[in-house]
Amino acid sequence: MTKYLLTLMSLGAIVGFQSCKMKTTEAAVSGDAASKVYVAPGKYDEFYNFVSGGFSGQVSVYGLPSGRLLKVIPVFSQNPENGYGFNEETKPMLQTSHGFIPWDDEHHLALSQTNGEHDGRWLFANANNTPRVARIDLKTFKTVEVLELPNSGGNHSSPFITENSEYIVGGTRFSVPIADQEAALTQASFKANFKSTVSFIAIDPTTGRMKIDFQVVLPGMDLDLSRAGKGPSHGWFFFSTYNTEQANTLLEVNASQKDKDYIVAINWKKAQEYARAGKGKKMATEYYHNTLNEENHTATSEVEKEVLTLDPNELKDFVYLIPCPKSPHGCDVDPTGEYIIGSGKLAALIPVFAYQKITKAIADKAFEGDYYGIPVIKYEAALHGEVQKPGLGPLHTEFDGKGNAYTSFFVSSEIVKWNIKDLKVLDRVPTYYSIGHLMVPGGDTKKPYGKYVVAYNKITKDRYLPTGPELTQSAQLYSIDGDKMQLLLDYPTIGEPHYAQAIAADKIKAQSAKIYDINVNKHQYVSMGEKTTKVVRAGNRVDVYMTAIRSHLTPDNIEGIQVGDEVYFHVTNLEQDWDIPHGFAVKHAANAELLIMPGETNTLKFVPTKAGVYPFYCTDFCSALHQEMQGYMRVSPKGSSVPLKWHTGKTDSAAAVAAVR
Amino acid sequence: MKKLSVLGRISIFLVVGCVVALWFLPMWRIDLAAPQYPEGIYMEIWINDVKGDVEVINGLNHYIGMKTIHKEDFKEFVYLPITLMVFCGIGLLVLVLNRKVGYYVWTMIFLTIAGVSMYDFWKWEYDYGHNLNPTAPIKVPGMAYQPPLIGYKKMLNFEALSQPALGGWFFIVAGVILVGVCFYEWKRTKNQLR
Ligand SMILES: [Cu+2]
Numbered sequence: 071m072t073k074y075l076l077t078l079m080s081l082g083a084i085v086g087f088q089s090c091k092m093k094t095t096e097a098a099v100s101g102d103a104a105s106k107v108y109v110a111p112g113k114y115d116e117f118y119n120f121v122s123g124g125f126s127g128q129v130s131v132y133g134l135p136s137g138r139l140l141k142v143i144p145v146f147s148q149n150p151e152n153g154y155g156f157n158e159e160t161k162p163m164l165q166t167s168h169g170f171i172p173w174d175d176e177h178h179l180a181l182s183q184t185n186g187e188h189d190g191r192w193l194f195a196n197a198n199n200t201p202r203v204a205r206i207d208l209k210t211f212k213t214v215e216v217l218e219l220p221n222s223g224g225n226h227s228s229p230f231i232t233e234n235s236e237y238i239v240g241g242t243r244f245s246v247p248i249a250d251q252e253a254a255l256t257q258a259s260f261k262a263n264f265k266s267t268v269s270f271i272a273i274d275p276t277t278g279r280m281k282i283d284f285q286v287v288l289p290g291m292d293l294d295l296s297r298a299g300k301g302p303s304h305g306w307f308f309f310s311t312y313n314t315e316q317a318n319t320l321l322e323v324n325a326s327q328k329d330k331d332y333i334v335a336i337n338w339k340k341a342q343e344y345a346r347a348g349k350g351k352k353m354a355t356e357y358y359h360n361t362l363n364e365e366n367h368t369a370t371s372e373v374e375k376e377v378l379t380l381d382p383n384e385l386k387d388f389v390y391l392i393p394c395p396k397s398p399h400g401c402d403v404d405p406t407g408e409y410i411i412g413s414g415k416l417a418a419l420i421p422v423f424a425y426q427k428i429t430k431a432i433a434d435k436a437f438e439g440d441y442y443g444i445p446v447i448k449y450e451a452a453l454h455g456e457v458q459k460p461g462l463g464p465l466h467t468e469f470d471g472k473g474n475a476y477t478s479f480f481v482s483s484e485i486v487k488w489n490i491k492d493l494k495v496l497d498r499v500p501t502y503y504s505i506g507h508l509m510v511p512g513g514d515t516k517k518p519y520g521k522y523v524v525a526y527n528k529i530t531k532d533r534y535l536p537t538g539p540e541l542t543q544s545a546q547l548y549s550i551d552g553d554k555m556q557l558l559l560d561y562p563t564i565g566e567p568h569y570a571q572a573i574a575a576d577k578i579k580a581q582s583a584k585i586y587d588i589n590v591n592k593h594q595y596v597s598m599g600e601k602t603t604k605v606v607r608a609g610n611r612v613d614v615y616m617t618a619i620r621s622h623l624t625p626d627n628i629e630g631i632q633v634g635d636e637v638y639f640h641v642t643n644l645e646q647d648w649d650i651p652h653g654f655a656v657k658h659a660a661n662a663e664l665l666i667m668p669g670e671t672n673t674l675k676f677v678p679t680k681a682g683v684y685p686f687y688c689t690d691f692c693s694a695l696h697q698e699m700q701g702y703m704r705v706s707p708k709g710s711s712v713p714l715k716w717h718t719g720k721t722d723s724a725a726a727v728a729a730v731r
Numbered sequence: 732m733k734k735l736s737v738l739g740r741i742s743i744f745l746v747v748g749c750v751v752a753l754w755f756l757p758m759w760r761i762d763l764a765a766p767q768y769p770e771g772i773y774m775e776i777w778i779n780d781v782k783g784d785v786e787v788i789n790g791l792n793h794y795i796g797m798k799t800i801h802k803e804d805f806k807e808f809v810y811l812p813i814t815l816m817v818f819c820g821i822g823l824l825v826l827v828l829n830r831k832v833g834y835y836v837w838t839m840i841f842l843t844i845a846g847v848s849m850y851d852f853w854k855w856e857y858d859y860g861h862n863l864n865p866t867a868p869i870k871v872p873g874m875a876y877q878p879p880l881i882g883y884k885k886m887l888n889f890e891a892l893s894q895p896a897l898g899g900w901f902f903i904v905a906g907v908i909l910v911g912v913c914f915y916e917w918k919r920t921k922n923q924l925r
Contacts, residue, residue, distance in 0.1 A: 112769075620790055621868075647787045694794060695868055 106549060107559040109136040114579070117511050119524065119572040120179050120193055121545065123147075126565030127174045129195055129206065134511070134522060134572055135547055137561030145204045145213045146174030146197045148662070154213070156662035158638065158673035160362065162369040166200055166218050167356045175199045177568040178228060178295075182278070186233035186300050186516030190577035192278045194229040194238050201225035203240055203271060205278055210364065210583045217280045218357040220377055221248040221267045221287075227296040227309050229271070233516065237283070237338060240269040241293035241309050248287065249353060260318040264290035267379075268309065270338060279361070284345040284378040286336060286389065289442035290316055292325070293334070295400055295466075300516055301407030303425040305339035308410050310394065310401035314441070326416060330393040330449065332441065333401055333412050335428060340388040341380055349385055350378040366592040367670050383443040390432060391441055393449040394421055400466035404475065405516050409454060409490050411475060413464035420464050420477060422493065424454035455493045460486050465506060466569075468513030470520035470550055476513075478505040478525065485525060485548065487555060499555045501546055504528040510550070511572035519574065523548045523555065526567040534562060543567055584648040586669030593671035595640035600624040605716045612637045612714075618652035618666060619644040620693040622718060623686070626701030630714030633678055633707055639664075639686075642671040653689025656703070663689050678705040734829050736919060742912045743826045743834075746841075747819045749905035753778045754812070756898030759852070761878055763788070765888045774800075775896060778815070779808040795887075796867025797876055798859060807851060814844055831916050838909040845906060853880050 109115050115133030118140070123129055127147025131140045148155030148164070155164050155172050164172050174197035181188040193206040201222035205215040219225055219240045227241030245264040247253040253263040265287050272283040292313040299306035314331045317324030344350060355377050362369040382389035394401075396414035403410050410423040430436075431451035438448045463481030470476070474496065477486050483504055487497040507526045511519040525546040533544055542562035549556040588598070597603045597615040603624045606613045612635050617624045623641075631637055641654045645668040655663040656676050664672040678684065688699035706712045757775040760783075764771045772784040781802055789799040802808060818840060825833035860877030863870075876886055879893045895903060 620793075645790065647784075647790065 103556065103558045107135040107137065107547065109133065109138070114575055116575055117519075117522075117572045118575055118578055119509075119511075119545075119570055120181070121526070121563055121570040122176050122179050122195065122568045123564050124177065124543070124566030124568055125175050127176050127197070128565065129176065129179065129193070130564050130567075131211070132545070132561065132563075133575075134524070135558065137545070137547060137559050139561075141211055142564065143206060143211055143213065145195050145206065146176055146202065146216075148172040150662035152665035153662050153672060153674070156674075157664055158675055159368045159671075162371040163213060163216050163360045163362060165360055165371045166202070166358050167220075167373070168200065171200045173199075174202065176565075177226060178230070179569055179571045180229045180231040180238055180514075181571045181573055182235045182273070183231055183233055183515060184235065188512060188515055188571070188573045188577065189235075190573055190581065192235075192273075193571065194231065196225050196228035196240065198224055198226055198243070201228075201240060201242075203229045203238060203280065205280060207278070207364070208578050209581055212362065212364070214362045214364065215278070215280055216358075216360045217271065217282070218359070219269050219282070220250075220355040220357040221265070221285060221353070221379075222246070222269065227268075227293045230296040230298055230307075232298040232307075232338075233300045233304050235273045235275065237270045237272055237298075237307075238280070239296055239298075239307060239309075240271060241296055242266040242268070243292050243294065245290035245292065249355065255318055257316070257318060260290055260316055264316075264318075266291055266293050268293065268307075268334075268336065269377075270341065280359075282374070282377055284341060284350055284380050286341060286380050286382065288334065288382070288389070289444070291332075294398065297401055297403040297410070297514070299403055299407055299425065300405070303403065303407040303410075305337060306425075307336045307338050308401050308403065309334040309336070310398040310412060312397040312399075326397060328396075330395045331397055331414075332391040332446070333394045333398065333410065333423070335390045335392060337388040341385075344380055344385050344388065345378055350380045352376050353379050363592075364586075365590060366594065367586070367672065368593060389444050390428070391444055391446045392423060392428065392452045393438070393446060395419070400464070400477075402467040402469075402514075404469050404490055405471050405518055407516070411467045411477070411490075413467060413477065415463055415465055415480065417464065418459065418462060420457035420460050420467075420488075421449075422454045422457065422490065423452045427454065428452045457488050457493045457495065460488060460495055461498065466508055468508055468510040468523065469518055470510055470513070470523075471518035472520060474550075476508060476510065476523050476550070476555075478508040480504055480506065480528075485523060485555060487550070497554050499548060499557060501525045501527055502530065502533050502544065502560065507567075507569040509570045509572060511574070514571070519572075521549070521551060522558075523550050524570065524572070526563070526570060528566065530562070533560060545570075584668075585646050586667055588642075588644065588646060588669040591642065591669055591671060593640070593642070595638070595673060596671045597624075597640070597642045599644065600718070603716075603718075605630075605714055607635075607714055610635050614639045614716075616641045616654075617644050618642070618654065618688060618699075620650070621688075621695035621699045623654070623688065623699060623701050624718040625716035626718045628702070628716045629704040629706075630712050631678065631703055631705045632710055633681055633705060635678065635705075637676045637678070637703075639674045639676065640671055641666055641674070643668050645669070650692060651690050652692055652699070654686065655689050656686040657684045665690060681705050681707045681710075733831050735825075735831055735834060736916060739831070739834060739912050739916050740826060740829070742908050743822050746905045746908050747822050749901040749908070750815055750819055752901040753815065753898045756901065757782070757896035758899045758902065760894060760896040760899075762892040764890045778898070779812050781805070781808075792876075794867065794869045795871070795874075795876060796864030796869075798862065798864075800859075807848075807855075811848070818844060831920065834916060835913055838913050841906060841909050845902070849880070856880065 117134040119132040119134045121130045129143045144154035180194045182192040195204045201219040207214045222242045223246035224243030225240045226243035229238040231238045245266040247263045268286045294310040296309045313325035359372045394412035396417040398412045399415040400413035431447045436448045436451035437445045461479035461482040465478045467477045488495045505525045509524045527544045530544045546560040547558045597617045643666040659676045666672045684703045759776040761774045774783040860875045
């Protein structure tokens with residue numbers, strides 16, 4: 071078997087090489103490409119491109135077509151740049167049932183949809199490692215909610231979304247014993263104890279708040295990717311699977327034995343009916359649900375204790391399997407909602423299934439058998455047709471809304487354009503190199519913009535200046551306006567990008583928040599103006615109510631702190647002007663800085679371990695006198711008699727104390 | 732023939748209407764632009780309030796030692812509405828008395844209010860731009876920051892444009908009507924005497 075795989079890979083390399091034979095990098099770009107991506111200084115890009123940050127745990131935002139990096143949004147990883155996960159307000163966002171987990175592996179993104187189109191309200195992101203799903207508010211570009219998923223191991227087929235944002239899903243990549251049980255790592259134990267789950271996370275249509283509505287418990291196999299049906303297939307979800315062999319070791323070989331794995335088709339409307347009718351089973355568990363309140367700028371964690379599970383062995387007719395060659399990775403639904411494209415990553419063809427045929431096969435009971443009690447539809451009964459010899463290693467497919475599909479090929483490093491109806495290959499372009507996901511703006515919706523396709527590549531040797539053994543990943547922008555795809559631009563990305571989403575800038579730009587209105591700042595420790603600043607001691611806890619405005623901190627002299635005190639700096643940025651954040655850093659603080667937006671309050675915890683004088687200062691170059699935006703804290707030995715006092719701008723500190731009080 | 736013409740009497744309603752508009756519309760507007768404020772910042776002066784990006788302007792001006800602007804510091808915001816209310820009252824009185832001389836007096840009152848207001852505005856701008864805090868962080872020798880009374884002026888990195896806002900234009904229209912009608916009534920008197 072290993073031999074077979076090796077042959078396949080080297081064959082792939084040869085085919086890949088030949089498909090772009092003798093094409094140099096320069097030759098791949100034609101003359102007017104630069105003008106098509108040139109967005110003049112001061113002009114805006116047409117699209118926001120949200121790109122997953124892979125193992126960086128973040129999301130990056132690029133402008134298209136310029137490829138300019140606009141922002142990095144921390145989601146599942148701490149970010150010292152702005153204190154996310156370090157400051158007291160956002161620490162709860164990274165709490166899980168296994169404690170504080172400050173990193174994750176972020177793969178896929180889903181923009182909220184209304185009527186099958188991106189609506190610009192929220193962006194959802196998955197965490198692969200410690201199964202979680204996050205919601206980012208597109209008014210503030212901040213992570214406002216993180217929901218942990220129980221009974222899950224590797225939240226990979228996530229967070230794909232339905233056409234009216236009814237649900238996003240979280241499907242298990244690693245099947246695991248559910249209810250947090252321990253089990254032996256043998257094949258017998260795997261078959262008996264290991265399960266896959268799909269969590270259906272309901273989205274509150276007004277607040278966006280997430281809630282696990284129910285979980286579908288499936289036999290142990292690896293769920294890979296997913297898509298919701300749309301139009302006629304609205305009400306269904308499709309998941310690709312691998313390792314239906316149920317191997318628990320050396321999957322490289324052992325999970326590549328079967329000629330076909332499955333696409334799991336779940337009728338979620340029916341599942342929802344079962345759940346509403348009380349037919350599910352409530353399972354005791356524990357998972358965290360963290361939300362950031364943007365009125366008080368503070369996150370809180372709740373612990374959920376229960377999850378409703380649905381078993382397709384007991385509740386019939388809502389889960390079906392469709393055979394799909396060979397270890398399918400992608401599983402994509404076209405804009406009409408009629409065609410489901412499976413991509414066997416070890417297959418040399420692309421199977422296209424038709425929704426109408428699937429429903430007919432179910433009605434006719436055209437089954438070839440069952441898998442752990444779940445009916446397996448006959449391959450031919452569900453099949454619309456196969457794209458023959460498209461390339462090697464098909465992974466993902468996006469659509470232009472004109473009946474064309476664009477499939478990425480990892481092994482042969484290319485994008486192939488083909489027609490969904492007649493399954494004819496129309497065009498192919500090389501990528502540099504080893505493309506994973508690809509994305510057409512709106513390509514997962516009912517109405518793709520169909521202007522560009524972006525490749526997200528795994529390897530970039532020779533594309534950019536070398537940077538030691540590790541090179542950046544890359545995204546490549548191709549025009550798909552005409553009959554032929556045309557490479558326009560490539561730009562480096564952070565982490566390892568997986569999937570991405572893009573939305574017309576107009577749907578977001580106008581609603582973007584400029585400031586937080588300080589008058590409605592409900593932070594527990596806000597200082598509404600410099601006159602209300604103070605320092606309060608309660609035992610060994612000291613709360614410093616501080617303000618920042620160009621170009622001073624109030625108070626900027628603090629005395630009476632003692633070694634071992636837990637000092638909380640609650641800094642309120644009094645500015646009410648766009649793009650005037652202030653930073654706050656204290657010498658020897660053992661976490662990070664704060665970066666406080668106009669009208670916002672953030673808290674830095676500092677526990678001094680030695681007596682001395684500790685400078686603190688603003689880190690964000692805010693004004694002509696930014697460098698002067700600094701102060702001192704005096705830390706005395708424990709039990710010292712130095713009284714607590716503070717001031718700004720008064721040379722007589724005793725008087726200042728009186729004035730402030 | 733000391734009575735007002737029909738036109739004169741109608742004009743009283745128009746003038747009062749124009750003046751009343753000041754309660755609903757801004758009087759004056761100062762626009763500022765600088766490289767770091769491409770979207771521009773502005774200040775609007777209402778009959779009893781100052782609106783717009785006042786806090787932003789206050790934040791910027793503290794570097795050069797200018798006073799911060801606060802609605803509470805303007806006694807004008809109390810006097811001006813009262814004055815204009817009285818002015819409107821007098822107008823109605825003129826209507827009832829129906830005497831040309833009343834109309835002439837009323838116009839004089841208007842012009843006095845307008846003149847005093849502009850002088851007051853200029854004086855405020857002068858103080859605001861000249862009375863700088865001696866401990867200001869940035870001092871530019873010989874520099875004052877008096878905004879233009881009306882029109883355009885470049886001040887350091889800022890460009891300033893000062894002009895009447897919609898309410899201000901209504902006020903100006905009121906003045907034009909008053910003066911025009913006075914002239915008309917006076918002409919009419921002369922013709923009738925002949
Ligand atoms: Cu600052």
